[in-house]
Amino acid sequence: MERARTLIALVNDSVFYDDANTCLQVGVYRQQNNDTYTAPTSYSILINPNPAKDKIEIKLKGDFKGLCKIEISNMMNELVIQQDMNCEEKTKTIDVYTLSQGIYTVKVSVDKQFYVSKLSIIK
Numbered sequence: 001m002e003r004a005r006t007l008i009a010l011v012n013d014s015v016f017y018d019d020a021n022t023c024l025q026v027g028v029y030r031q032q033n034n035d036t037y038t039a040p041t042s043y044s045i046l047i048n049p050n051p052a053k054d055k056i057e058i059k060l061k062g063d064f065k066g067l068c069k070i071e072i073s074n075m076m077n078e079l080v081i082q083q084d085m086n087c088e089e090k091t092k093t094i095d096v097y098t099l100s101q102g103i104y105t106v107k108v109s110v111d112k113q114f115y116v117s118k119l120s121i122i123k
């Protein structure tokens with residue numbers, strides 16, 4: 001991985017690597033001051049349909065409480081949609097018809113913790 005980054009840096013030195021979000025997208029979490037990795041199973045988010053065209057439904061799995069913040073970012077880590085939801089409702093429908101075709105990151109934040117999933121948009 002480091003060798004590939006070095007070669008890319010020779011061509012384009014403005015590329016930003018966001019390892020924290022990349023690892024979170026596949027469910028790998030690093031515990032503070034610890035070198036072990038765990039994948040939490042009690043809390044998660046589900047996105048249906050995925051891939052999507054016009055609308056998505058975000059379902060919260062687990063005992064979420066309070067206000068959740070939903071952020072959808074493109075692959076350049078630019079925020080394209082931001083909405084709030086009551087976590088106790090467990091589902092939220094979001095219109096994504098304005099998004100262009102591609103891969104996006106959906107991040108749900110609640111109580112200083114966040115859950116990340118990938119979203120594909122096809123037109």
